[in-house]
Amino acid sequence: MSLTTPGPTVGVVGGGQLARMLGEAAGPLGVEVVALDPTPDPPAAPVVRDTVAADFDDESAVLALAERVDVLTYEIELADADALERVGEETGTPVHPDPGTLRRTQDKLAEKRWLADAGVPVPEFRAVENAADLRAAGEDLGWPVMLKAREGGYDGRGNLPVTGPDEAAAALDELGADALAEAMVPFERELSVIGVRGADGERATYPVTETVHEDEILRESVQPARTSDTVAERAREVATDVLDAMDGRGVFGIELFECASRSDAGVSSGERSDPRAGSEILVNEIAPRPHNSGHWTIEGAHCSQFEQHARSVLGWPLGSTERRGASVTTNLLGDVEETGPAELSGVETVLGAADAHLHWYGKREARPLRKMGHVTVVGEGSEATLDRARELRESVTFR
């Protein structure tokens, strides 16, 4: 294959921090990025070739974008799968990951059914359309259950624990949406695997990451994960099974639960002979795009998830997913009570730390718990690196 100038152009639906980091990674490859986003001057703008101001589901804008790029991708689940599919067919522009995968991951029930059908271990779940369904699910799975909106949830929004049958009606009212109920998973820790599908069936996974959440929002990604080699290996196996169930190319964030044992986990499988029976790993959710839990790969792996995404959607050879050492990413969340102009103070500590790498997303407003940037600390071991990352994160504030 050849490199030329200009190189290929990737069109991205969404111009947030993921598009920004995709742009940062694409430059060295000679790949150009054009991002579509309704926000004027979105985070990606200063580092990409161009931005297009349009709603994510503005099909004529997506069509115009397709006509000036070599491949279409998306960095946000709000992308319109149907529009992408039609535009891809109409213009002949490849769309990766496959819009069908996007559609499935937009509906948590469809996603779970698809994974279970593909033999991927997931927590037991039931479709819930009304309070009777929810009560029956609780009886079946055991109380409490996790009630999840089928669509639109992220960072814990749209998730509601329900402790018993008396709460069913009120919980459904509060959620106000089609839902599913999941068995509560008594997990030891949460893990994530960034996986990638390339051309000609090539696929690869990064080493498993330990993810630390608080109020269901990702705070820290720890690499290597503080778990056993067996579990780490099993996590990559399960992630590979997920990749095998996909169509098309691209990078995927695969969120996992590590459970103490099969019997605690409520795996949706009946037979004892099921190969998943010994599994300690369950798949929680899949993001058909680079994922917050893979930001450590920028400094911590040979090829970052963003470079990998550019390579994969273009059908180029994949890069190495090998780790370069220990690394911890800590999110810089809006630690504010109210929305206000983005101003992070105390950054001299991060900039002055030899082992820290600052990533600022270029968002104009800090909002409570909004992802404003991240810091990746590289080091020798997970524990010390995590301590260091926490120390640095505590030295900065938006207040």
Added chain:
Amino acid sequence: MSLTTPGPTVGVVGGGQLARMLGEAAGPLGVEVVALDPTPDPPAAPVVRDTVAADFDDESAVLALAERVDVLTYEIELADADALERVGEETGTPVHPDPGTLRRTQDKLAEKRWLADAGVPVPEFRAVENAADLRAAGEDLGWPVMLKAREGGYDGRGNLPVTGPDEAAAALDELGADALAEAMVPFERELSVIGVRGADGERATYPVTETVHEDEILRESVQPARTSDTVAERAREVATDVLDAMDGRGVFGIELFECASRSDAGVSSGERSDPRAGSEILVNEIAPRPHNSGHWTIEGAHCSQFEQHARSVLGWPLGSTERRGASVTTNLLGDVEETGPAELSGVETVLGAADAHLHWYGKREARPLRKMGHVTVVGEGSEATLDRARELRESVTFR
């Protein structure tokens, strides 16, 4: 200090590969870049906020650039030091590195005099205005001497070895410019140190790099340099002396000769008690900007020379110059006989190599020996990494 959105903007005179890599490094810091270059759609364009089409010495364009940025810098020695100085004074926009430093490094005679006056070891040299001067220099320094044009030389252009007095007149005719003559330095190897001056007198040096030239054009940068610890340490000392002789902030490429011994080297110093007397290191040239010999820092050091340059010109804390491991950068030069469209074939070998990082500069035309990109290979030791880099470079071609 605080980070905001939008962050500070750096205006760069020059929009070539150095501005491109500056843009790639600035993004994560929330720093924006605007580049001025006469070429339409220069290499930096796809990855920076904006480009301005104007000649490097178009003072009104530089003035307009100054008015929209927080600090002015330059990535090419063709920048106009006088214009930058006047614009800086007129608009109050800081210019880094200091235009006086740029002016001095644009004139090789002035540069050598300034370094020698500052006590920095350099090869012995004489000003040459006519053939008589050149013959006298040869008598003084010993034949052969290296005749160098005072201005405009780079990548070996403007350098001419002169073997004896009979050639003096013809050599000066061929050079056709004001010149200096330098003692030929029988160096063991060429080295380079990337140095940086920050705010409040902060300064730092990267570990010394071994540079491999062919026909006076840099081919490979080897890290760590294959030299003794004593020499490596002395190189950083000398580079620090150079930094101390500077004004203003920024990143500097400091090219060095490693000589077998003092007596061979023709150091421009008279007294035996001179602290330079034992030196095996001589300064060859200084570039007041990030330098080709520092591209390894992108993957090979904690903070790249480009991030470092952004930090330093903004007066931010400097980043760590520590090495992350061995790395070798090999330049992708135009291996063509004639100018033609840039098309590098065989890149699947580089993209498929786990240890290789491709950097494409986005130049539209390949010209003989033009710098079109580079590949940095990271590894365990200099020798094996260099072998690997050569192997990969030989697998690609513009022909």
